[in-house]
Amino acid sequence: MPLVKSTAIVLRSRKWGDADRIVTCYARSLGKIRGVARGARRQKSRFGAALEPFTVCRLDLFEKPGDSLFRISHVDVTTSFQSLREDLGLMDSAARMVNVVAAITPDGDPDPLLFDTLERGLSSLHQSKDPAYTALLFQIRLLGLTGFRPQTDHCVACGKVQLTGGPQFSPVAGGLVCLVCAARQRVRCVPLSLGSLAFLQQAVRLAPELVTRLRASGQVRSEIEAAIEGYVTVVAGKRLPPVDFLSSARSV
């Protein structure tokens, strides 16, 4: 059984058997993986609290041929992010971040940029005056990184550029649709005001360090939240780009 070492962020941790824990992590050099920590729930476990969600750690893992489940033999905590587990608002936003990573990334497909984005995202929650908004911007960024960037230039169903009657966001199509195409969607579309459309267009185009300067409040914020929430749910359910128009977004 070869030993593998990687820095990782704990996405999920759940009880397994009498004393063990199964942990889902995003490992910088391995991508999303699952590992079992034997005896992790015993009082004097060598793992301690090192495998709590949001923790950044260095893992020693053993890989068994033909088994996707790693065995975790040692953990060193790099950043515990303890404060994210002590405040309900912070915990909810951090959970949104790790859940979207867990839901839309494939197993064993490492993307160091994605790892760094998640680590920075969790870290930025500390300083954020509005954690829910920080988590929303993170979700938009992650959709872009994983090839699911929302399409905001034209109707993704028929290609029409001039969207008379108000743009609609289709979670299933992953972008704007015109009113005619919106009526044909099997999941209800989110009507967007012009302010929301402008916000979304900027959010998908701006460099990540500039996106945090975008502000959204009131109607714009609630429309963007509804659109992104719906889209993430669709992406998480399908795990693959729903239709071929996303191939253009993927190459960006």
Ligand SMILES: [Zn+2]
């Ligand atoms: Zn259309």
